[in-house]
Amino acid sequence: MVEDNTTAHRNTDKVRNFHQAKWDEPIIFELHTKGERGIEVPDAEKEIEDQIGDGVSALPANLRRIKAPALPEISQMRVLKHFLRLSQHCLGADLNVDIGQGTCTMKYSPKINEVFVRMPEVADLHPWQDKETVQGALEIIYKVDTFLREISGLAQFTFQPGGGSAAILAMASIIYAYHESRGEARERDEIITTIFSHPSDAAAAAVKGFKMITLYPDEDGLPDVEALKKALSERTAGLLITNPEDTGIFNPKIDLFTKLVHEVGGLCGYDQANANGILGITRAREADFDMCFFNLHKTFSSPHGCGGPAVGALGVKGKLKNYLPVPIVESNGKNYSVNFELPNTIGKVRAYFGVFPAVLRAYAWIMSLGSDGLKEAARVAVLNNNYVLKKIKGLRGASAPYAEGHHRIEQVRYSWKRLMEETGVTTEDVICRMADFSFHLWTSHHPFVVPEPFTVEPTESYSKDELDEYISGLERVVEEAYENPDKVKKAPYNSVVHKIDTSTLDDPKKWAITWRAYLKKHKT
């Protein structure tokens, strides 16, 4: 037993005296200096030149570009410096206590996994190499498939969807193809979801032509069973739902939902974006879902990359395996092979096998934790969440609507309604002020069913000290809101930039999505 001879290294009641890097960095085009060069391209050898000439002459004039693209000319170190400075204008999860990005499971992405991803045996693989030369990659894909089968209780996974929304699209496509194969696609044109499920559960399904029916919560914050019963009919194609929903409340009647949908002939798809608190605790299979998906970039530790690349790992019951996008990876116990021949396949939702690096990171993460570690990650994520819940409920002006007296799973959707009524300070204002203390905070997806919402998901990756520090940040902002609301409303002060003028962004005459558009609209 090691003696605890350390003392608290900092007073966690206080927030940091933080200031974000501020380089006042120009736009890349403003660094343009005629004649500078960032990198030299390899030449064609003299023998090639002698035989072929300049190569370009083989193109007819009408296929050739006349004016060179107006890219900036910048020497190498200046390009490096520019993007390094921009990186310092960005707070990744490696730097801040990123628990304020609820629903997104901001957890530690182990650095050793980045070492794996950057090996030439990963980075320099072409997807259509001879299968004998990519056995290692196929083995990883196959094994993560088997791990997720165990974690979900379903029969077969694909990693092709490039994110959660793409996995939802794939689920909706399978629902359509399933009913189509039974001659019922035209009649079954409705999909049911809930308002606390991700917007893409509604939006991606609508891409497939489905009419969406959205259930709202009952008094307890759970999707209303009576509303579900009313919505069900012979037109029901399926259900797409999260559990726990974005409120962090687990729906104990979820198997009743799937049962009722199955009774009218629909299929049930489980959006497991919120799975981080329930790994090894409860599964898609026990709730009788036909399909589910996990975000490997959330629950399974792949970094978020400013918004991708990512994987929505989609799993199905045995009866739906033949509908999956192709190819899937199979094994005879010794070698790994690729199967393109699924009779009812929806085709493809993305090229090749999906984002292999994310699958590899998931493999390494699961292998580093094992069964007990995976469950421990879930349990600690839930512990952290309920700890933060207790603290936030104690903040003046804050509340956690619904399910009073209940514990929550991995996150909570809170409200600053009282703060706003009493001080005029909105969630948006709190967000801007939190940036001054190195913290990110997020509202909620739209529509704001919970007024002045904010969503916090602490995950297993943050220490108690860090959670306390985050709470101290919120406490400070609340104090200021009651003492000097104007101070909060004019924030941020210590962030990279000051209050942004968003008025031009919705005006077609003024918006500028590229530098060339900006110059045309604002500099002439």
Place this chain on the structure above:
Amino acid sequence: MSEKEKGIHPYIPNSAPEIKAKMMKEIGIKDIEELYDDIPGHLRFHEKLNLPDALSSEYALKRHVEKILFKNISCKDYLNFLGGGCWQHYVPAICDEINQRSEFLTAYAGEPYEDHGRFQALFEYESVMAELLDMDVVNVPTYDWCQAVSTSIRMAGRITGRKEALVSDTVSPERLMAIRNYCHPVMAVELVKHDPRNGVMDLDDLRSKMSSKTAGIYFENPSFLGFIEHQGELISEISHSHGALCLVGVDPISLGVIRPPSQYGADIVCGDIQGLGVHMYFGGGLGGFIATRDEEKYVMEYPSRLFGITKTAVDGEYGFGDVAYERTSFAEREEGKEFVGTHAALWGITAAVYLSLLGPYGIQKLDRVILQKSQYAMKNLSEIKGVRAPYFDSPHFKEFVVDFNGTGKTVEEINEALLSKNIFGGISLKAEFPELGESALYCVTEIHTKEDLDHLVRSIHESVNTEDISSVVKKG
């Protein structure tokens, strides 16, 4: 390790028992199990997950994972001529330096305050792509070209209010499968034939299929099969004269010397950015782009994030934000345009670095070198008895179909022989383009040296002929 030491994990700070006890006390529970009270027993998973034992030391994990990965043979080990939408180009060191920065790698959805750099880097990505494409609007990257073209077609459907898309039958089979799934059952997809001699679109077939229902016509240039479509202007005229849009898929790396589609009438341009500074990653390096003119009717139909530049409360300071956010599914759920979520932003930032490094001189030279090397490869391959390259009588960019029909060998036999010489031969086209017979799609880029190309030619010669090679390639 003792039982007590076992439960503590380096990735899980509060797995330390003392801390855990303190936090449970604070919440008022005796066991973490109590936090799961709302999950009924019959929904609980009562067994232990059947997963391999944990490799708890980082060293053990490293040894284990490396052992599996070393079973792979990479395109650094072997000479690679596979392309077809995932390409081996040189990746400048700075591209990897930037995309492995913790700040970018682990950021996600911060506000334009603390994540100002993410917004600016992606705005700059949109902006350098806009120069390459000669269009004023480019989206924050979507998943890949499959998604980019699928969305382009659906955008065309909404803009024109029509429900049919015509698609060239030479597009990537991979993308065609994605298009078909993404459009079905909302839009119908019909193929347009190509001229079997030079690969370009059969305009008579196109005209016969155009109607008042046609939302848009989509073709790729350079095509999946490598040849360049020279009728771009005519195709866009035909689509416009029927009130349809002209949609063109393009490999953006070709645009240093090849005319961008916007200059021959394209309304929506899409493609993949993987070649712009991103490794292949077994297909994981893809990122899709969509570009249009800066017209409200186009901008309002994008499902993607569009980062725009604006002012702040301080004079001279640049701020960024979402342009027309209300059109997205984040704002409007199923009433928004298609859907938006996590796509491929990190590769967008990487492509911005790549294009900033290359500049106008670099991209033009790169294209020239690719043209020279691919032409050299085609010329020398054609010297081999029974081999013809390119298959199609048109100018090509970096990819071309090699026709092995005259050799009496199958593509599989040739590729197997090449593999034994540490070469990944081209993609077999037999399944998707049976009319081409024993043909394969080869990709030659700036990474291939003369020696590499001569080695390929010699090896193919040896695999199809037994006669002396010296007449074909002089040893360099």
